[in-house]
Amino acid sequence: MAVLETRGRSATPRARRRHRPRRWLLVAVLTALAVVMVFPLYWMVVSALTPGGQSQSGSFYLFPAEPSFDNYAQVFSTQPVWRWLGNSALITSLGTALSVVVSLMAGYALAKFRFLGRGLLYAAFLVTIMIPIQVTIVPSFLVVAKMGLVDSPWAVILPTLFDVVGIFIARQFMLGVPDALMEAARLDGAGEFQTFFRVVLPSCGPLVGVLVILGFMTRWNDFLWPLVVLQGNENLTVPVALSTLTNNPAFSSPWGAVMAIATVTVLPLLVVFLAFQRQFVQGIASTGIK
Amino acid sequence: MHPATTRPPTGGLRAGRATRSRRGRFVPYVFIGPAGLLFLAFSLVPIVIAVLLSLRDSSTSIGDGEWIGGGNFVSMGSDPLIVTALRNTLVFTIGTVPTSMAIGLALAVALNRPLPGRGVFRALFFVPMVAAGVVVGVVMSWIFNGDYGVVNNLLEALGLGRSPWLTAPGWAMATLVIVVVWTRIGFCMVIYLGALQSVPAELKEAAAIDGASRWARFRTITWPLLRPTTSILTILNVVFSLQAFDVIYVMTGGGPGFSTTVLIQYVFRSAFIDARMGYAAALGLVLVAILLVFTLLRQRADRKAEEVL
Numbered sequence: 273m274a275v276l277e278t279r280g281r282s283a284t285p286r287a288r289r290r291h292r293p294r295r296w297l298l299v300a301v302l303t304a305l306a307v308v309m310v311f312p313l314y315w316m317v318v319s320a321l322t323p324g325g326q327s328q329s330g331s332f333y334l335f336p337a338e339p340s341f342d343n344y345a346q347v348f349s350t351q352p353v354w355r356w357l358g359n360s361a362l363i364t365s366l367g368t369a370l371s372v373v374v375s376l377m378a379g380y381a382l383a384k385f386r387f388l389g390r391g392l393l394y395a396a397f398l399v400t401i402m403i404p405i406q407v408t409i410v411p412s413f414l415v416v417a418k419m420g421l422v423d424s425p426w427a428v429i430l431p432t433l434f435d436v437v438g439i440f441i442a443r444q445f446m447l448g449v450p451d452a453l454m455e456a457a458r459l460d461g462a463g464e465f466q467t468f469f470r471v472v473l474p475s476c477g478p479l480v481g482v483l484v485i486l487g488f489m490t491r492w493n494d495f496l497w498p499l500v501v502l503q504g505n506e507n508l509t510v511p512v513a514l515s516t517l518t519n520n521p522a523f524s525s526p527w528g529a530v531m532a533i534a535t536v537t538v539l540p541l542l543v544v545f546l547a548f549q550r551q552f553v554q555g556i557a558s559t560g561i562k
Numbered sequence: 563m564h565p566a567t568t569r570p571p572t573g574g575l576r577a578g579r580a581t582r583s584r585r586g587r588f589v590p591y592v593f594i595g596p597a598g599l600l601f602l603a604f605s606l607v608p609i610v611i612a613v614l615l616s617l618r619d620s621s622t623s624i625g626d627g628e629w630i631g632g633g634n635f636v637s638m639g640s641d642p643l644i645v646t647a648l649r650n651t652l653v654f655t656i657g658t659v660p661t662s663m664a665i666g667l668a669l670a671v672a673l674n675r676p677l678p679g680r681g682v683f684r685a686l687f688f689v690p691m692v693a694a695g696v697v698v699g700v701v702m703s704w705i706f707n708g709d710y711g712v713v714n715n716l717l718e719a720l721g722l723g724r725s726p727w728l729t730a731p732g733w734a735m736a737t738l739v740i741v742v743v744w745t746r747i748g749f750c751m752v753i754y755l756g757a758l759q760s761v762p763a764e765l766k767e768a769a770a771i772d773g774a775s776r777w778a779r780f781r782t783i784t785w786p787l788l789r790p791t792t793s794i795l796t797i798l799n800v801v802f803s804l805q806a807f808d809v810i811y812v813m814t815g816g817g818p819g820f821s822t823t824v825l826i827q828y829v830f831r832s833a834f835i836d837a838r839m840g841y842a843a844a845l846g847l848v849l850v851a852i853l854l855v856f857t858l859l860r861q862r863a864d865r866k867a868e869e870v871l
């Protein structure tokens with residue numbers, strides 16, 4: 273499903289000429305809408321670069337009169353921003369890596385083996401999609417607290433490793449991996465793990481890409497769960513820290529500082545999105561094709 | 563780790579196969595094991611605890627609090643805030659789901675034909691999906707800020723006066739709906755675009771030759787063929803809306819008053835601010851019940867619609 277790639281059916285030249293004015297009207301409407309869609313992100317950048325004086329005013333402007341990095345300097349010097357970024361990076365990368373491995377292994381077992389309890393287990397997995405976080409948030413917090421993990425990165429990583437959507441996508445993909453491939457590997461004397469890691473996984477490139485991108489995005493942006501289990505200011509992830517900044521008394525103009533951190537939060541994902549646009553969209557789309 | 567290395571040198575194909583099948587029985591469990599354990603610890607156990615907790619008058623942990631049976635569910639009946647939370651959840655869901663799906667579908671249809679800059683448009687409409695809910699929340703709070711926000715500054719420059727986007731009850735809910743629709747459009751568009759590409763072109767061409775207008779072709783061919791997609795998108799969007807926490811928490815915190823306190827906000831509040839864990843667990847279970855009923859009804863409606871076709 274290469275959503276961004278496919279070309280629409282081309283109309284005949286005559287039909288195209290006939291529709292030209294309407295087509296340009298459509299392009300104009302889409303452009304206006306695109307401006308509205310992108311404006312908030314544009315405004316985030318503008319505000320981050322606008323020094324306090326101008327941003328705290330009631331007059332209308334579209335560009336900063338004197339753009340500067342003052343807001344960045346101020347927030348980086350008064351807040352443990354690098355710590356926050358480090359926490360987010362650790363939680364996101366470790367969580368994604370472990371979770372992708374767990375999902376791939378589970379998807380492989382569910383797709384390629386027959387074993388007692390497979391149907392029941394898979395059904396139970398799928399039911400958890402229906403269970404909203406509201407139900408499990410309080411008990412999960414109690415479980416994590418019993419394990420003594422509150423305020424540590426593991427409190428965020430462990431409970432989110434089990435990723436039903438990831439397992440589902442992995443299973444669907446693995447169903448399409450030919451059995452002959454595995455048989456051949458086994459006949460060559462490869463053990464089960466060798467078969468999996470050396471033969472099956474290399475044929476799952478697109479699947480791994482989708483799982484990594486999805487996992488990375490959900491973990492980097494995750495908010496409610498880290499908000500519940502992280503407490504110390506220097507242990508926060510970037511999104512949680514960002515939410516605390518609006519009422520932080522340390523800033524003369526909190527909005528400029530908040531927007532500066534907001535740009536820092538969005539930047540990594542925006543880079544990933546621009547670099548892997550197709551996989552990104554495919555990943556998002558595949559969560560919808562349940 | 564590698565069974566191949568521990569296997570004794572086999573004396574022949576048959577012997578090798580026999581060992582493999584005996585050992586083979588454990589193999590799937592090794593692969594499913596990690597997922598199974600995590601599922602047990604962080605899904606199944608919490609669900610069981612949630613049920614137990616909902617029957618207790620707990621404040622902080624599973625051990626404390628008295629066993630009060632259905633007490634938490636009974637006290638919901640006399641809690642005026644739960645009515646408010648349910649009503650807000652309903653308004654928020656009805657405000658966000660059809661709107662974002664309709665706009666997403668319109669964009670998908672518009673971008674499913676050759677247009678200059680089509681790829682750029684698709685990417686631009688999709689970009690808000692990438693931003694974290696918290697980022698959306700703080701940026702939109704700033705944009706809709708009453709005193710310094712760009713929206714009010716623009717309105718005043720145009721002579722239209724300032725509006726209490728986030729500070730008056732009715733306004734705050736409307737603003738939240740607008741913001742969440744903004745984040746959701748790209749997702750709906752992408753899913754619909756994928757589905758539109760599987761609508762056979764010959765069907766539409768045949769209808770066009772028969773003289774059907776563009777709208778008639780959409781209504782009689784495309785829309786019915788999109789039904790499964792619409793159904794899935796509805797369920798997903800409702801789930802998203804019921805779980806929408808980040809944006810609301812950051813932008814209004816459920817206020818002013820309780821005018822934007824939705825159910826998940828209320829669960830969070832009960833558990834971690836009011837320290838009523840038992841009550842919060844009971845609220846969560848009520849939400850699951852609502853979700854299950856909604857999904858079942860939706861599926862039954864779809865099945866009926868298919869029978870009619």
